[in-house]
Amino acid sequence: MVDLVIANGLVVNASGSRPAHIVVDGGRVAEIVDATEAVPTAARIIDAAGRAVIPGGVDAHCHVAQVTGRFRTLDDYAVTSTAALWGGTTTILDFGIPRDATETPLEAAMNKLALAREARCDVALHASVITWDETVPAQLEELAERGIRSVKLYMTNRGSTMADNDTVLKVMREMVRLDGLTYVHAEHDAMVVDCTQAHAEAGEIGIEHLHKTRPELAEEASVREVLAMAEYTRAPVYFVHQSTPGAVDLVTRARRRGLSIHSETCPHYLLLDDGVYSSRYPEWFACCPPMRSPETVAALRERVADGAVHTVSSDHSCYDLSQKRERRDDLREMPHGLPGVETRMPVAFTALAAAWTGDDEGLLERFADLFSAVPSRINGLSSKGMIAPGYDADLVVFDPAELRTVSGAALHMGTDFSPFEGRELRGWPRVVISGGRVVLDEDGFHDPGPVGRFIPRAGYREAAAAPPPAVASLVATGPLATTGKGA
Structure with missing residues (x-):
């Protein structure tokens, strides 16, 4: 039987x-x-x-037990994988990001593998490179042999996780050699630093000003630069958390030229706009890139509905409000990132349904594509993403018709808030x-x-x-x- x-x-x-x-x-x-x-x-x-x-959902962008500077997310694999299952996600992909200069990319990934033994759902990993040296190619080769076939690069976060352009090019070449995929956080660091400094000098450095310090142009300029490097190296690239239709359109045009490029967005960029920074609790929405204008959000939803966006991932980062509020007066000093692995399904479906113009079965098929099939295929998870x-x-x-109002206290992500609190x-x-x-x-x-x-x-x-x-x-x-x- x-x-x-x-x-x-x-x-x-x-x-x-x-x-x-x-x-x-x-x-x-x-x-x-x-x-x-x-x-x-x-x-x-x-x-x-x-x-x-x-x-079952495949969330290609989660940060579990992540150490960044003096902050550590408050979850572990038992907590985050449980929350993922509550939300219909059965596979998560985490990042082995070196916590500082003393940890190599290989060590960071192996440390995450050890922690993942407590996971309740299946786990895959991305590596990350911050600084290039002569040992990196051998490390990436060993990681690929272990089935870790992607590397994340940050184009911003100077002094912590940012990789310089020399490192980016060299990693892209290695990913081509090893049949891997380059993940990229695209924001133009010089623009972000300059804009943030200008607002600091004007006394506008609290979290309520976050959306002013990281403009859409900074994201799109970085996407252009990375696309040029991808065209030069012929490296496949996956852009994480794209927040503007302009960034997505750049990827679409690159794909028409034959480049292997993919767009990811996140649920919060599809339902929340920059009005949240004028709310009573702006620290609930501290993430990078920040929320965009209502017009940008609506246009991004249209890109999701028409197939220009390939995946919707959570970018789950489990800080709590005490960490968020410790330096809400200075957005340069506070941790950025939102809890979202559990709410990815209803937020993404709500946003997609709002922009969908086809029939109900087509809506469900498009959702299955975003939620599971495409992230499985892009990330080489050959047994996932299809029934x-x-x-x-x-x-x-x-149940696509079921309505629930979000209560952060009723969720299971190991934190004390949700950016979607009170939303149906x-x-x-x-x-x-x-x-x-x-x-x-x-x-x-x-x-x-x-x-x-x-x-x-x-x-x-x-x-x-x-x-x-x-x-x-x-x-x-x-x-x-x-x-x-x-x-």
Whole structure:
């Protein structure tokens, strides 16, 4: 007898959807049976009752137990992976960022691997390079052999995580050699430093002025510069947290020229605008880049709906309000970053639905693309991102109509606030299955313990060359299609 059947669901992949029963055995999808057939027998049957079943979420941009300067995020892998599962995300990708000059990129990644043993969901990793030396190529080669196939580079944050242009070019060349992917935080450092200093001299350096110190032009100028280096080296590049339609449009034009470039945005850039810095608690919204104008936010949502943005990741950074408020008077001294791994699903779906002009099934398929399929494919997670035989049984019974009002106190991210506090969001998980285990259902959360696996990743070109299963092959009838009882 197989382990589990999700019966009577609308099985939604990025490439198509249809009513079916999903058969799960040994942690993987064993078969998909057309809904006109009898429900297969299983040790447990969950009746989806016609609701959408989408692939478990892949959050390609999380910071767990991250040390930056004198601040450390307050979470660990047990906390963040639990929060991810509550929010329908079954795989997270974290960063091994050197905490200071004494920690090498390899050491930073290995330290994160050790911490990840407490994870409740699957984990993959990005490396990070800040300073180039003659040991870096060998370190990147060892990381690639271990399945860590991407490196993050910061174009800003002078004196801490910023890499200079020589380092950026050399890392891009290594990523081409190793079939890897370069992740880039693109903000033009000289512009940011100059603009911030000008506002400081004018006495406008509190957090309520954050959006004035990091202009849209600084982001777009940095994207242009990185694209030139990518064209020069032929390196694939993934831009994290793009916050402006102009930045996304630069990527779109580069892709038309044949470059392998990808745009990521984050939920907070799709629902929040720079009016939050005039609110009672502006420190709740301290992140870089900052929130943009309402007009920019609306245009960015349109780019998400029309497919120009490839992924929506959380950029989860779990500081609490005491850390945020310690230096709210000086935005240069406070920690930047927002908790969001748990709310990524409803915020992203609410924003996408607001800009969507097609039919409901198309909306669900586009959401599955952003939430799971594309981040899996770009990052070489070959067993993730699709509901198909042989893929990991990471599944979410999703209710696109369900409305809930966010309460930070009711979330599970290890902090005491949410930037979406009091907002009504649409689209929440009803049931979450991770690696074939039911971790969330009508009875609440079922902690699976530290069962999360480290997932080695395929190379970038290798993953891009592997065609996904054809939609027609995803549904079949067979010997498993025998009568069972729903539960």
